[in-house]
Amino acid sequence: MGKQVTEMLKGTLEGIVLAILSGRPAYGYEITAWLRDQGFSDIAEGTVYALLVRVERRGLVDVEKVPSEKGPPRKVYSLNAQGREYLEEFWRTWSFLTERLEQLREGGK
Amino acid sequence: MGKQVTEMLKGTLEGIVLAILSGRPAYGYEITAWLRDQGFSDIAEGTVYALLVRVERRGLVDVEKVPSEKGPPRKVYSLNAQGREYLEEFWRTWSFLTERLEQLREGGK
DNA sequence: TCAGCTATTCAGTATTGCTATATACCAGTA
DNA sequence: TACTGGTATATAGCAATACTGAATAGCTGA
Numbered sequence: 621m622g623k624q625v626t627e628m629l630k631g632t633l634e635g636i637v638l639a640i641l642s643g644r645p646a647y648g649y650e651i652t653a654w655l656r657d658q659g660f661s662d663i664a665e666g667t668v669y670a671l672l673v674r675v676e677r678r679g680l681v682d683v684e685k686v687p688s689e690k691g692p693p694r695k696v697y698s699l700n701a702q703g704r705e706y707l708e709e710f711w712r713t714w715s716f717l718t719e720r721l722e723q724l725r726e727g728g729k
Numbered sequence: 730m731g732k733q734v735t736e737m738l739k740g741t742l743e744g745i746v747l748a749i750l751s752g753r754p755a756y757g758y759e760i761t762a763w764l765r766d767q768g769f770s771d772i773a774e775g776t777v778y779a780l781l782v783r784v785e786r787r788g789l790v791d792v793e794k795v796p797s798e799k800g801p802p803r804k805v806y807s808l809n810a811q812g813r814e815y816l817e818e819f820w821r822t823w824s825f826l827t828e829r830l831e832q833l834r835e836g837g838k
Numbered sequence: 839t840c841a842g843c844t845a846t847t848c849a850g851t852a853t854t855g856c857t858a859t860a861t862a863c864c865a866g867t868a
Numbered sequence: 869t870a871c872t873g874g875t876a877t878a879t880a881g882c883a884a885t886a887c888t889g890a891a892t893a894g895c896t897g898a
Contacts, residue, residue: 631736
C-alpha cells in the first residue's frame with residue numbers, strides 16, 4: 621500500500637475504526653479483515669489491536685468478551701455515548717481538512 | 730485547533746505544502762502564514778521548516794536563496810519534476826482515503 | 839501430532855508534528 | 869546607543885501513532 625497511506629492513516633485510522641463500530645459492534649480480527657477487504661491491503665495485524673486498547677482506555681468504547689466457536693474468545697467492542705460524541709468531532713475535523721485540500725486541488729489545476 | 734487535527738496532519742501536511750508549491754514557489758515563513766490564514770490556526774512555526782528540509786533532502790523541491798528587504802534571506806522552494814510526480818501519487822492516495830471515509834460516513838447514517 | 843485458521847498481545851522502531859529556544863537582519867523609537 | 873518588534877530560519881527533545889516481528893492460545897481436520 622505504501623508509505624504515504626501509512627502516514628495518512630495516522631489520525632484517521634482511529635476515526636475509521638470508530639465509524640465502523642458506530643454501525644455495529646465488532647472485534648479486532650474482524651475489523652482488520654474488513655479493512656483489508658476494503659483496500660487497506662497491508663494494515664498490520666497489531667495496529668488495530670493497539671488502537672482498540674487506546675480507545676478503550678479513553679472510554680470511547682465498551683467491551684464484552686464473547687466465546688468463539690473457532691478459536692480464543694473475542695473481545696467485542698461497541699461505541700458508547702462518549703465515543704459517538706468523539707466520532708462527531710472526528711467528522712467535523714475531517715470535513716475541515718477535506719475542504720482545505722479540495723480547494724488546493726482545484727487551485728493547482 | 731486540537732489534537733485530532735494534529736494527528737490527521739501527519740501524512741497530509743506534506744501533501745498540502747507540496748500542493749502549495751505546485752502553484753508557485755514559496756518560502757517557509759510565507760507558507761506558515763498562509764496555512765494559518767486558511768484556518769490551520771496553530772501550525773507551529775518550526776513544523777513547516779522541518780518539513781521543507783525533509784522534502785528537499787528527498788529531492789522533491791529545488792531551493793534558491795533570495796535576499797529579503799525585511800529580514801534575513803529567504804529560502805524559496807519550488808516543486809521539481811520528481812516532486813510533481815510525488816504530488817500526483819499523494820492525490821491518488823488521498824482520493825482512495827476520502828472515498829473509503831465517504832462510504833463509511835454514508836453507511837453510518 | 840502437526841498444520842493452519844482464528845484471535846489477541848506486546849516490545850521495539852520509524853515517522854512526523856509540536857514545544858521551546860536560539861540565531862539573525864532590519865526599521866523605528868526613546 | 870539600546871531596545872522592541874516584525875521578518876526569517878534552524879534544531880534538539882518530546883509525544884503520538886502505525887509497523888515489524890514474535891509469542892501465546894483455542895479449535896479443526898489430515
